[in-house]
Amino acid sequence: MTTLLDVRNVSKRFTMGGLLSRKTVEAVQEASFSLATETPEIFTIIGESGSGKTTLARMILGLEDPSEGEILFRGKRVSRHMGRAEKLAFMANVQPVFQNPFEAFNPLKKIERYLESTARRFLKATERAEIDRAMDEALQKVGLSLKEGRGRFPHELSGGQLQRCAIARALIPNPPLLIADEPVSMVDASLRMSIVNLLKSLRDDFKVSVIYITHDLATAYYISNRLIIMQRGRIVEMGDARTVLDRPEHPYSRLLKASVLSTDDAGDGKLRTDPAMVQLAAELVGRPGRLVERADGRQVREHA
Amino acid sequence: MTENTSRDILEVEGLKAYYQMNYFGVQREVRAVDDVTMTVRRNEVYGIAGESSSGKTSFIKVLAAAIRPPLRVVEGSVRYAFRSGPIDVVRATPDEIEAVRWKSLSYIMQGSMSVLNPVRRIGRTFEDFAARPLGLSGRAFRERGIGHLERLKLPPDVLRAYPHELSGGMRQRVTIGLATVCHPEFVIADEPTTALDVVVQKEVLSLIRDIQREMGSSVVFVTHDMSVHANMADRVGIIYAGRLVEEGPTRQMFFTPRHPYTAHLVASLPRIGDTTQRPALEGRPPNLADPPAGCRFHPRCPLAVDKCRTQVPPLETVAPDHRSACWRWKDVEPLVKAGAPAGEMA
Numbered sequence: 316m317t318t319l320l321d322v323r324n325v326s327k328r329f330t331m332g333g334l335l336s337r338k339t340v341e342a343v344q345e346a347s348f349s350l351a352t353e354t355p356e357i358f359t360i361i362g363e364s365g366s367g368k369t370t371l372a373r374m375i376l377g378l379e380d381p382s383e384g385e386i387l388f389r390g391k392r393v394s395r396h397m398g399r400a401e402k403l404a405f406m407a408n409v410q411p412v413f414q415n416p417f418e419a420f421n422p423l424k425k426i427e428r429y430l431e432s433t434a435r436r437f438l439k440a441t442e443r444a445e446i447d448r449a450m451d452e453a454l455q456k457v458g459l460s461l462k463e464g465r466g467r468f469p470h471e472l473s474g475g476q477l478q479r480c481a482i483a484r485a486l487i488p489n490p491p492l493l494i495a496d497e498p499v500s501m502v503d504a505s506l507r508m509s510i511v512n513l514l515k516s517l518r519d520d521f522k523v524s525v526i527y528i529t530h531d532l533a534t535a536y537y538i539s540n541r542l543i544i545m546q547r548g549r550i551v552e553m554g555d556a557r558t559v560l561d562r563p564e565h566p567y568s569r570l571l572k573a574s575v576l577s578t579d580d581a582g583d584g585k586l587r588t589d590p591a592m593v594q595l596a597a598e599l600v601g602r603p604g605r606l607v608e609r610a611d612g613r614q615v616r617e618h619a
Numbered sequence: 620m621t622e623n624t625s626r627d628i629l630e631v632e633g634l635k636a637y638y639q640m641n642y643f644g645v646q647r648e649v650r651a652v653d654d655v656t657m658t659v660r661r662n663e664v665y666g667i668a669g670e671s672s673s674g675k676t677s678f679i680k681v682l683a684a685a686i687r688p689p690l691r692v693v694e695g696s697v698r699y700a701f702r703s704g705p706i707d708v709v710r711a712t713p714d715e716i717e718a719v720r721w722k723s724l725s726y727i728m729q730g731s732m733s734v735l736n737p738v739r740r741i742g743r744t745f746e747d748f749a750a751r752p753l754g755l756s757g758r759a760f761r762e763r764g765i766g767h768l769e770r771l772k773l774p775p776d777v778l779r780a781y782p783h784e785l786s787g788g789m790r791q792r793v794t795i796g797l798a799t800v801c802h803p804e805f806v807i808a809d810e811p812t813t814a815l816d817v818v819v820q821k822e823v824l825s826l827i828r829d830i831q832r833e834m835g836s837s838v839v840f841v842t843h844d845m846s847v848h849a850n851m852a853d854r855v856g857i858i859y860a861g862r863l864v865e866e867g868p869t870r871q872m873f874f875t876p877r878h879p880y881t882a883h884l885v886a887s888l889p890r891i892g893d894t895t896q897r898p899a900l901e902g903r904p905p906n907l908a909d910p911p912a913g914c915r916f917h918p919r920c921p922l923a924v925d926k927c928r929t930q931v932p933p934l935e936t937v938a939p940d941h942r943s944a945c946w947r948w949k950d951v952e953p954l955v956k957a958g959a960p961a962g963e964m965a
Binding site: 362363364365472473474475476503504506507508511530531532533534536537560561570571572574575576577578580586587588593 | 670671786787815816817818819820821822824825828843844845846847849850851873884885887888889890891892903904
């Protein structure tokens with residue numbers, strides 16, 4: 316059993332303001348988890364906006380250095396200051412998929428330009444045929460093909476198709492790890508499930524591990540193996556996705572689940588969240604605590 | 620068309636609004652709103668659902684009387700029956716629209732960060748927006764503003780803050796405050812919660828609902844998120860490719876949909892507790908510059924027959940208060956069952 320990604324006690328602080336009014340924001344505090352190489356999985360990070368989930372992803376991608384702790388990818392330390400060759404080798408292994416596909420693609424360039432430059436850079440491909448084959452293979456994996464994609468501009472594709480192209484681009488160097496930051500939140504509801512199913516098939520058929528960042532509990536339940544729930548930079552609950560979401564234990568996790576709008580009583584107009592629940596979750600934000608292991612394998616933060 | 624017209628605050632009849640552009644002498648036309656007829660009653664929340672590029676934003680632009688070229692109303696009327704008098708915003712002069720704007724007809728906008736002026740304090744923005752329609756100034760206006768903010772559970776010092784000092788949820792509550800401070804009779808809400816996370820979203824939604832009930836106004840609520848409609852709307856209208864394809868009471872729309880597109884929209888919602896694959900609708904909404912003939916949904920429709928490819932289905936009444944534009948509405952099966960267990964709620 317070897318570890319693919321090892322996140323060890325990682326914290327990130329940001330300082331804001333000038334000399335006189337300096338404030339520090341604890342974006343991520345003491346996050347630890349690891350992914351194994353042999354068993355590809357979908358590892359989900361859930362949290363509200365401002366909970367530090369994107370900062371954590373940026374650190375894993377090597378776009379941001381942790382203030383404390385370290386992140387190891389296949390035993391090598393991830394850092395913003397890697398050498399050029401080392402960085403390229405790392406980037407070929409860990410690829411991002413961003414939230415908004417309309418912003419990821421240059422609207423003035425045909426979509427294959429973006430895919431082509433990735434193929435040239437990471438596969439060191441120079442032959443036309445070789446580049447085309449790499450692009451076609453990646454597009455096939457996401458249910459498209461080079462034949463239908465070639466020569467199209469981003470505005471000619473729907474959000475769902477474009478997001479698939481973005482995922483295909485990330486797949487060109489055959490990375491073992493994909494970081495998907497809210498990949499479905501900008502995609503229309505009717506096309507959303509096709510992206511989620513695609514991530515699932517990447518794990519099952521192509522053995523790619525995915526770190527899936529979202530605030531949507533329903534899709535998280537549907538595809539993830541394990542998940543962590545973050546509140547204001549802290550991991551409050553971590554464990555098997557279905558165990559945690561079936562019976563969330565931390566007050567914040569419960570609040571999250573209770574806030575999901577249900578369609579079962581459509582038309583009844585029930586919208587009240589229990590104020591005591593909101594209060595309890597808010598009170599726990601600043602309090603120190605530590606993650607404690609439970610009998611069913613999950614870890615829950617217990618507060619002093 | 621309706622038995623009692625006085626219960627309706629808004630009547631849209633045969634509305635056609637096109638984007639007309641002229642590029643180097645070539646006339647291009649995008650039929651964003653194509654023959655929509657609907658009504659909104661007093662004191663109700665009417666939900667409009669549709670995918671991006673389905674024309675729902677163009678439709679509410681017309682409702683909000685914000686018709687700017689290249690968008691043009693080609694045909695039809697949008698009549699409001701306000702207490703101050705009836706008005707057809709398609710034909711009204713700018714002065715007439717000015718008289719109802721914000722006071723009777725207001726608008727909650729999507730991105731709170733781009734609505735609020737970043738270099739002005741919230742209190743000043745309130746003054747800019749609302750002092751004139753309310754006819755108040757100085758102290759009286761400030762008191763009214765503070766009273767209204769309290770109702771939105773915002774502390775009075777919010778008025779002295781700059782937008783960037785507030786969290787996303789608070790900013791969205793401020794924009795709701797702006798839109799409702801004059802007690803309008805009709806509020807249009809354009810995806811007011813899309814940028815918010817689940818906990819804040821629920822708070823903001825229940826706030827809009829409370830304010831609506833308290834003031835007795837009508838709200839047209841636009842979002843593509845069907846779970847929001849399930850909890851907010853009294854009636855839901857589905858827009859597909861510029862046309863209203865189905866409209867009915869929320870419960871019926873979710874459990875006995877009469878249009879295959881609605882059935883798919885409802886069924887594609889993943890729920891906690893799902894482990895099996897949900898049917899995903901393939902294809903994409905049609906290009907409105909060149910829409911398909913017949914029913915515009917037929918290329919993606921599992922029930923399509925030859926008739927659907929050539930003839931446009933009319934919006935017909937299929938049950939009391941429930942209209943659908945589908946030749947085969949009798950064959951539409953709901954893809955989710957009523958009251959199915961969706962995992963245990965903690």
